[in-house]
Amino acid sequence: SIVNGTNFEALNNLGLVHRQLLVVLNDNSMAIDVTPGGMAHYLARVRLSHTYEDLRKTTQSILDHLPVIGRPMGEALENFKKTIRMQISPSRLFESLNIPYFGPVDGHDISSLIELFQALGDLDRPALLHVYTxxxxxxxxxxxxxxxxxxxxxxxxxxxxxxxxxGPRSFTAAFSDAxxxxxxxxxxxxxITAAMPDGTGLTAFREAxxxxxxxxxIAESTAVDLAAGLARKGLRPFVCVYSTFLQRAFDQIFQEVALQGLPVTFxxxxxxxxxxxxxTHHGLMDIGFLRMLPSMVIVAPACESEMRQALALAVRGEAPIAIRYxxxxxxxGxxxxxxxxxxxxxxxxxxxxxxHDPMVLAALGPVLDRALDAADRLEEHGVSVTVFxxxxxxxxxxxxxxxVAAGKTVVTLEDHYRMGGFGSAVLEAVAAxxxxxxxxxxxxxxxxDTFVPAAERASQLxxxxxxxxxxxAIVLANCDVTPKSRSNQTL
Structure with a gap:
């Protein structure tokens, strides 16, 4: 994630800090998938230029040149820089930010790493240790x-x-085919994806x-910016991302997509x-922060056929649209x-x-299945609800x-925070x-309104x-079944 803009912002400010702080650049050419981009290619070239023996020698050189009692810090760092100046190294990038660079070293050599961490702990300024894993x-x-x-x-x-x-077919697999x-x-x-072609179901698209x-x-803001530019040129970009990571790109969604009214699909x-x-990975806020944007359409397909209909709607539309699953x-079935x-x-x-009773279960997305199961169970109690x-x-x-105006009780169900979600939108519509x-x-x-701990998804719901x-229980507690209430056969 070194390519993420916030990391570079932090490094840019780190060079001005006058205290000990060690940054470990874990370089394995991977994030979730193979790391793309110019920085990744540069680091890959550096990696290929070093043998195991090079890494061992670099580790020893760092330990030899770090300050000992009586040796000035500046002198020690300058001596180390001289030892790596003639090698292919990313040191110049970090040194230009006023951050001393050490490495690259073998990230799987645990005993040497412990020695390095102990030695680097005596530095009185920020530094970066580059490790290969x-x-x-x-x-x-x-x-x-x-x-x-x-x-x-x-x-x-x-x-x-x-x-x-x-396993059984997932929404990700359904999206991938669609x-x-x-x-x-x-x-x-x-x-477009942000380092997650497999997780978002785009591997088949990439191959085709x-x-x-x-x-x-790992640069969701860039993904949205790129999508806006492609949409401006007449393409139909699909930004495929996890809900929790889309939060990082809200400013770009607002400025570059919604404000411009561009047909980008999220x-x-x-x-x-x-x-x-x-x-950290629950996607419980996307409806809340997206529905406030003028012209944004938010869709929640309940099944595979609706996933396909949602994508078709997005392609023929001329406005931004979000499809959540x-x-x-x-x-x-x-x-x-x-x-x-x-x-x-x-x-x-x-x-x-x-x-036939004045009760509506209005479900958004796949929780429709639970609404239908509840309706079946309610029939056993003599209650007939509408499922929407x-x-x-x-x-x-x-x-x-x-x-609601006709006197019915509408129960909204959604896989999202209640605050700011679909139910809130219905309440706003009723008030308006x-x-x-x-x-x-x-x-x-x-x-x-709480952070939900890890557990099985069904138990979380x-x-x-x-x-x-x-x-x-909620329907039975709130359903007033009378002959008059049964007279209206519409929603």
Missing amino acids: RKGKGFGPADTDPCRFHSTGPFEIRGQSVEVAP IVDVARTDDRVVA FPDRFYDVG CIDRAGLVGGDGP PRDVVRN RIDAACEAGSFEPPHGLIVRQG NARFAKPVDPVLPQA GGTAGAEGRVLCLGVP DAAGMSIETLV
């Missing part, structure tokens, strides 16, 4: 395929190989359309709760069948189950505030329509108040 070293399969093993599920070790049981198909029908489609694929490294993977990846199994009816156009959602597939977090379908005093009301279900049992 190999991602996956020590485990054969990971050494051979480090991208695959950056983040993997359970696997079985069989000697020098591993066996991973094929964007390749869209690109085959429209040569304006290009895909290498000239239409861009990996900017394909937001890991939107919602992410299970074991924990609080979770790290989860894509549940097709009954949801696909229920969602095939009607056109896929904002702001319109879809009634997937018509009820919202599809769009922005704009809000006007039938929802209209239902002047129906806040009507007999109807809105109950918002979503992730509460349950803990957030969206278990089937909780949904049933």
